[in-house]
Structure formats: structure tokens, C-alpha cells
Amino acid sequence: KAGVTQTPRYLIKTRGQQVTLSCSPISGHRSVSWYQQTPGQGLQFLFEYFSETQRNKGNFPGRFSGRQFSNSRSEMNVSTLELGDSALYLCASSLDKAYNEQFFGPGTRLTVL
Amino acid sequence: QKEVEQNSGPLSVPEGAIASLNCTYSDRGSQSFFWYRQYSGKSPELIMFIYSNGDKEDGRFTAQLNKASQYVSLLIRDSQPSDSATYLCAVKGSASKIIFGSGTRLSIRP
Numbered sequence: 001k002a003g004v005t006q007t008p009r010y011l012i013k014t015r016g017q018q019v020t021l022s023c024s025p026i027s028g029h030r031s032v033s034w035y036q037q038t039p040g041q042g043l044q045f046l047f048e049y050f051s052e053t054q055r056n057k058g059n060f061p062g063r064f065s066g067r068q069f070s071n072s073r074s075e076m077n078v079s080t081l082e083l084g085d086s087a088l089y090l091c092a093s094s095l096d097k098a099y100n101e102q103f104f105g106p107g108t109r110l111t112v113l
Numbered sequence: 114q115k116e117v118e119q120n121s122g123p124l125s126v127p128e129g130a131i132a133s134l135n136c137t138y139s140d141r142g143s144q145s146f147f148w149y150r151q152y153s154g155k156s157p158e159l160i161m162f163i164y165s166n167g168d169k170e171d172g173r174f175t176a177q178l179n180k181a182s183q184y185v186s187l188l189i190r191d192s193q194p195s196d197s198a199t200y201l202c203a204v205k206g207s208a209s210k211i212i213f214g215s216g217t218r219l220s221i222r223p
Contacts, residue, residue, distance in 0.1 A: 035213075042215040043201065043213035045212065055209070056209055100205055107156050
């Protein structure tokens with residue numbers, strides 16, 4: 001069974017631009033969560049989607065948004081990029097909302113110049 | 114106080130010994146607890162999860178949960194150099210969000 005896939009793996013943007021990251025969960029998994037990982041702040045929860053609905057949201061500004069499609073694939077968008085948005089963005093999938101075991105994708109490394 | 118706290122390390126343990134990693138959490142309503150291993154440059158990998166008080170064993174790994182004291186630990190028996198990594202404790206709190214600790218760096222010395 002294929003694991004969680006994320007595209008692109010690496011991205012370089014400049015301040016003020018916007019970016020869209022994509023995540024395909026493990027086949028059959030319906031819950032997708034997004035995290036930001038930085039050396040200073042560690043792994044921070046962004047949001048969680050289940051059946052195309054946002055179930056939970058972390059403490060990030062409105063510039064961070066996401067969505068989930070009917071096939072469970074998810075995208076997150078960051079608008080008006082800031083230097084501090086440089087981070088590893090990780091997507092994790094789990095079977096459904098009753099299951100808590102999450103499996104992470106390889107991440108997208110975003111660099112904002 | 115951080116919601117999930119871990120000693121950042123590094124924790125240095127000789128090969129073959131038991132490595133003990135600890136984690137405390139602040140939300141008394143937390144129900145699910147996870148340990149992830151993250152190698153440098155890689156994404157976190159789920160090692161174990163535990164929901165009930167007590168011990169849960171899986172191979173060389175044992176997770177221990179004490180809800181009254183609000184701590185969870187991970188023991189690694191017969192530590193190997195390949196166990197050298199950062200270990201992340203994660204807790205699903207009463208708001209159903211999964212909160213990660215900052216991780217403990219473990220180094221197994223030959």
C-alpha cells in the first residue's frame with residue numbers, strides 16, 4: 001500500500017507570493033492533518049480535515065487555509081508569504097476520525113526569500 | 114507551561130542499554146498518546162500509541178502511561194545505534210487536537 005505523498009517536495013518563493021501544497025493520503029484514509037515544523041517551534045498543528053470538512057484548526061493566521069476533496073486528497077494554501085513561513089510542511093493521514101494513529105508524508109520544504 | 118513537555122536532550126545511552134524517554138502533558142482530558150521517531154531530514158514515523166493506564170509493549174519498545182500523574186514514557190530495550198533519532202511525544206487533548214512535544218534527541222553510543 002502506498003504511503004502518504006506530498007507535492008512538491010521543495011519550493012522556493014519570495015515574500016508576498018502565495019503557495020499551494022498538495023497531499024494524497026494513504027488509500028482508504030479519510031482524515032488528513034497538516035503540520036508546520038520549524039527548528040524553533042517544533043511540530044505545530046495547522047488543521048485537520050475529514051470528509052471534506054475542517055474538523056480542527058490550530059493557532060495560525062487566516063493566511064493559512066486548506067481544503068479536502070471528495071477523494072480525500074487535501075491542499076493547503078498560504079497567501080502573502082512571510083519569511084517566517086519557511087518551514088517543513090507535513091501532511092498526515094489516518095483511517096477515519098475514530099482512529100488517532102497518523103502516518104506522515106515526506107513533507108514539503110518551503111523556503112521564503 | 115507548555116501543553117506537552119519533553120527534555121530536549123541529547124540523551125546519550127550506551128549500546129545494549131535501556132533508553133528511557135519521558136513526556137508530561139497539561140490537559141487532564143487527554144485520551145490518546147503517541148510516540149514518533151524522526152530521523153534527521155525525515156518525517157516522523159509512528160512507533161507506538163497508548164490509550165490506557167499501564168504498560169504497552171511492542172518488541173523492544175514499551176510505552177507507559179500514568180494519567181493521574183500526567184506523564185507518558187517510552188522505554189527502548191537493547192538500544193541500537195539505529196535508534197539514534199529525535200523522539201516526539203504527541204498527545205490528543207480534550208479539544209481533539211494532537212499536540213506534539215518539542216522532542217528528545219537520543220544518541221546511542223557504540
